[in-house]
Amino acid sequence: MKAAVFSRGNLSFKSDYKKPKCGADNILVRVKAAGINPIDYKVGWPIKGPVTGIDFAGIVEEKGDKVGDEFKVGDEVYGGTFNGSLAEFTIAPLAGVAHKPKSASFVEAAAMCTTYSTSLQSLRDYGNLVKDDRVLVIGASGGCGTAGIQVAKSMGAKDIVGVCSGKNEEFVKSLGATDVIDYTKQTIKDYCLNESGAINPELQFDVIYDAATNSGGGEDYKNISMELLKPATADKKHGQYVAINGSRDMWIRMYTIGFKANQHMMLAKQNPEDLQQLAKLVDDGWTNSEGVQEYLKPVIAEELPFTAEAVEKGFDLLKSRRAKGKIVFKMD
Ligand SMILES: NC(=O)c1ccc[n+]([C@@H]2O[C@H](COP(=O)([O-])OP(=O)(O)OC[C@H]3O[C@@H](n4cnc5c(N)ncnc54)[C@H](OP(=O)(O)O)[C@@H]3O)[C@@H](O)[C@H]2O)c1
Structure with a gap:
């Protein structure tokens, strides 16, 4: 063959x-x-x-x-x-x-299989994404990013900000991103600053899904992401950073002492239940908050x-x- x-x-x-x-x-x-x-x-x-x-x-x-x-x-x-x-x-x-x-x-x-299972497990099992969450997807125009935007939407995320090159802005918005950060022009932190140069709490995220760190260009979004997570409130856990690749130190931590409560690195695990759930979301879809089937x-x-x-x-x-x-x- x-x-x-x-x-x-x-x-x-x-x-x-x-x-x-x-x-x-x-x-x-x-x-x-x-x-x-x-x-x-x-x-x-x-x-x-x-x-x-x-x-x-x-x-x-x-x-x-x-x-x-x-x-x-x-x-x-x-x-x-x-x-x-x-x-x-x-x-x-x-x-x-x-x-x-x-x-x-x-x-x-x-x-x-790989990109949708990874995105589903990242956002659901590590990000604890719930309805109306504000989500940042880093690497939004690639395999995991395009899947991540769609899966976040299916889970009821309200704001989905994608990080990609400016040339892919319209493409990423067409998938469901509500806004885009062009990483070639602006850092994700700059995007979240208010006029006095402090991080605007309104722009912080419940979940940051990082599908770009350590993927070939020397980029590392971990430390900056930690500053952009929403703090815990009386009724909600603090925001979660979920990376699917990371520095050597991150990999060592993953297999040894682990991470702080709001940071994760994950390796997707294949399982038929997730594949069935994803197939159902392709065939039957879900009804969004405006009553539209997606x-x-x-x-x-x-x-x-x-x-x-x-x-x-x-x-x-x-x-x-x-x-x-x-x-x-x-x-x-
Ligand atoms: N842990 C796991 O289980 C697991 C599973 C799957 C994949 N992965 C890993 O996850 C990573 C992404 O996989 P993928 O399939 O999505 O790859 P991919 O399709 O090649 O991803 C390309 C994306 O990366 C973006 N990008 C490139 N440089 C960037 C930068 N400096 N900042 C932000 N975004 C940048 C590109 O944006 P523009 O083109 O718009 O510039 C594009 O959106 C790889 O390292 C892969 O090995 C891990």
């Missing part, structure tokens, strides 16, 4: 890669589309298998003996697998697969064929950090 293999920091395209075998607890998926994420070029074997890519959408080709009635051959599924999604077939463990949203194409569904809608920056040239092009674009949304390969 065709597969994109990431080995010793190099990506290569194979046309005669061995088709994987379905284990008793897994399902074999014929991949129809596969999305890519920065982790795909940052982390390889032995943490992940040699075939690159995590996110997939496809059709159940075969299921293991221990897999129950929840999946049958021919079902349309989506999810994430460390067995590699940039291939014509992949093995999906049950922890990382759910039925595909019916109203999403395979390409759209393949754009979802839906999650993955943003596809680039849909590419599954060829050696296109895989190289896709990863170059991903590494540039300039993709507006997700890069997805369509297998046929």
Whole structure:
């Protein structure tokens, strides 16, 4: 089968890669589309298998003996697998697969698993986002940022301020951001100052979702973010800072002494319940405070064929950090 293999920091395209075998607890998926994420070029074997890519959408080709009635051959599924999604077939463990949203194409569904699961878990489990919250999304025009804005909206956030380049302002607003900070012109702290140079409490945030720190340009939003969180009140916990990447010190803290009560760094955990919930938000949506029905809608920056040239092009674009949304390969 065709597969994109990431080995010793190099990506290569194979046309005669061995088709994987379905284990008793897994399902074999014929991949129809596969999305890519920065982790795909940052982390390889032995943490992940040699075939690159995590996110997939496809059709159940075969299921293991221990897999129950929840999946049958021919079902349309989506999810994430460390067995590699940039291939014509992949093995999906049950922890990382759910039925595909019916109203999403395979390409759209393949754009979802990592960024939407990360955003949902960040905002819900660490940010404790509740209705009418004021949220800052840093890296708002990228994969996790575009998902984060939509997920924050679905959870009832009232104000969503996105941080991105000025050229992406209208795009980010079209996803639901109520305002935008152009990080090339203004710091997030300057945005929150009043005329006398003090932080305006009205502009502080309940949740700061940081999808940019330590992602390639030397940027670090942690310390400045801590100044911009709302303090605790009688009826509300203080604001929460949730980073999905950070400095080496942050990673060490995460695995050792942990963080202060209002700062977090998280690693997304795949689970079928979250994938099902996200699929429902794509298909059924939610009713916003104005009574309007809204839906999650993955943003596809680039849909590419599954060829050696296109895989190289896709990863170059991903590494540039300039993709507006997700890069997805369509297998046929
Ligand atoms: N912990 C986890 O479980 C987890 C899960 C997924 C991803 N991640 C990590 O999260 C990070 C983001 O992933 P992604 O998929 O969203 O990547 P991405 O799509 O490449 O993100 C690009 C975004 O970063 C923005 N950006 C670039 N430089 C910036 C700066 N100096 N300040 C603010 N924003 C800046 C870009 O804005 P403009 O183009 O508008 O300038 C764009 O919005 C990566 O480091 C990834 O490895 C972690």
